[in-house]
Amino acid sequence: MVGDTGYVVLRGRVICPDKALEDGYVAFEDGIIQSVGKSSELGRWPAAEYIDFSRPGYTIFPGFIDIHIHGAGYYQAAHGQVAKLARFLARFGVTGFLPTLASATRQEYLEWLHEVKAAMAQVAQVGQVGRDSAGRGRDGRGAEGARILGAHMEGPFINRLSRGGMMEERVREPDLEECEEYVDAAGGAIRLMTLSPELPGAIDLIRYLRSRGIVVSMGHSLAGPEVVAAAVGAGASHCCHIFNNCPYDNLRKEPGVRRPGIDEAALVNPGVTVEAIADGIHVDPLMLELALRSKGLSGMVLITDALPGAGLDDGIYEMPDGRVIKTRKGDGIRLKDTGALVGSGLTLPLAMRNFMQWMGLRDWEAAQLVSGNPARVLGEADSGFIEPGKRADFAVLDKDFNCVMTIVGGEIVYERG
Numbered sequence: 001m002v003g004d005t006g007y008v009v010l011r012g013r014v015i016c017p018d019k020a021l022e023d024g025y026v027a028f029e030d031g032i033i034q035s036v037g038k039s040s041e042l043g044r045w046p047a048a049e050y051i052d053f054s055r056p057g058y059t060i061f062p063g064f065i066d067i068h069i070h071g072a073g074y075y076q077a078a079h080g081q082v083a084k085l086a087r088f089l090a091r092f093g094v095t096g097f098l099p100t101l102a103s104a105t106r107q108e109y110l111e112w113l114h115e116v117k118a119a120m121a122q123v124a125q126v127g128q129v130g131r132d133s134a135g136r137g138r139d140g141r142g143a144e145g146a147r148i149l150g151a152h153m154e155g156p157f158i159n160r161l162s163r164g165g166m167m168e169e170r171v172r173e174p175d176l177e178e179c180e181e182y183v184d185a186a187g188g189a190i191r192l193m194t195l196s197p198e199l200p201g202a203i204d205l206i207r208y209l210r211s212r213g214i215v216v217s218m219g220h221s222l223a224g225p226e227v228v229a230a231a232v233g234a235g236a237s238h239c240c241h242i243f244n245n246c247p248y249d250n251l252r253k254e255p256g257v258r259r260p261g262i263d264e265a266a267l268v269n270p271g272v273t274v275e276a277i278a279d280g281i282h283v284d285p286l287m288l289e290l291a292l293r294s295k296g297l298s299g300m301v302l303i304t305d306a307l308p309g310a311g312l313d314d315g316i317y318e319m320p321d322g323r324v325i326k327t328r329k330g331d332g333i334r335l336k337d338t339g340a341l342v343g344s345g346l347t348l349p350l351a352m353r354n355f356m357q358w359m360g361l362r363d364w365e366a367a368q369l370v371s372g373n374p375a376r377v378l379g380e381a382d383s384g385f386i387e388p389g390k391r392a393d394f395a396v397l398d399k400d401f402n403c404v405m406t407i408v409g410g411e412i413v414y415e416r417g
């Protein structure tokens with residue numbers, strides 16, 4: 001579709017940073033957005049190809065970005081499956097993501113970082129070749145899926161008292177030398193690290209990570225406001241899954257008195273963005289509304305924190321680790337036998353729809369929480385919004401928030417059959 005000369009033009013309802021443009025268009029060339037406007041102005045743009053989405057209920061969103069995801073479909077964000085996950089996520093309008101690995105051994109992390117680095121290089125190479133008239137890359141392959149933006153290490157420097165589902169023998173105190181080994185091995189692939197800022201050595205570690213351009217997320221933590229302030233002073237800027245960080249018993253100061261924990265501290269600290277699992281299961285919608293009202297539209301990011309099984313049709317599945325799970329839209333992923341909650345089965349279009357329904361947000365407002373804001377958290381200045389100069393990353397959804405087409409860097413990576 002993308003010729004070497006001329007534009008590609010998408011027509012339809014376009015989500016702009018501050019409004020939805022009815023009857024609009026967006027034109028791009030060489031993977032970069034050149035122009036956005038009303039369809040009536042379109043005549044001035046010489047187009048190589050038009051793709052018309054001007055149908056009732058269809059909307060052209062900026063591509064979605066998931067900065068916290070452990071897997072989806074039949075794939076984990078690890079164990080040789082990262083590239084397959086990238087392809088699967090394109091079915092949900094995801095154009096960029098951070099494969100995420102919870103606390104693991106040093107060896108497991110090193111192997112995983114090599115995998116992420118290799119998968120990034122593979123996808124980047126495919127994404128840079130041009131396309132022939134059949135829409136294939138010059139090497140015979142089209143772009144293959146969502147961009148792998150780098151690695152999110154959710155650990156291992158995590159407080160064992162707030163480790164959640166992580167294994168106790170996999171969490172440990174900050175170790176600068178160990179961390180340097182990861183950073184060196186990853187060669188720039190680590191974009192985000194979640195750690196417990198109250199642990200000894202954590203503040204020095206935060207300074208080191210910032211000096212290497214890695215975004216620091218505070219989470220799985222018993223920290224209070226003083227520790228959060230110190231961590232922010234050292235460069236931490238983000239808070240892991242809000243309201244899923246800390247066992248609440250820990251916040252009892254004395255009978256009848258509650259102290260603020262990391263979540264409350266993050267909500268009131270203007271230097272911190274917060275992310276939330278927006279499935280309505282892991283956090284009650286009322287608490288999500290509290291977070292949104294505290295941080296405002298620009299301070300909050302929706303994540304899936306999803307596991308394999310997410311995005312599959314309702315049913316019973318055997319997962320890569322052998323567990324038999326049950327999925328149902330609107331619920332988490334549960335063990336088939338006991339019904340125990342294993343994790344999130346959320347996708348980003350559903351997260352966005354949930355926020356629209358629960359909070360009364362308009363779609364162009366909710367879109368910021370899954371595109372512009374996660375891009376900003378990572379410092380991806382060229383992504384997250386539909387405006388000239390940004391990457392041509394799009395998610396086209398129908399009225400039921402099902403994905404119709406996903407475009408990454410100007411290349412169609414998913415089209416509903």
Ligand SMILES: [Zn+2]
Binds near residue numbers: 068070100102154305
């Ligand atoms: Zn997680």
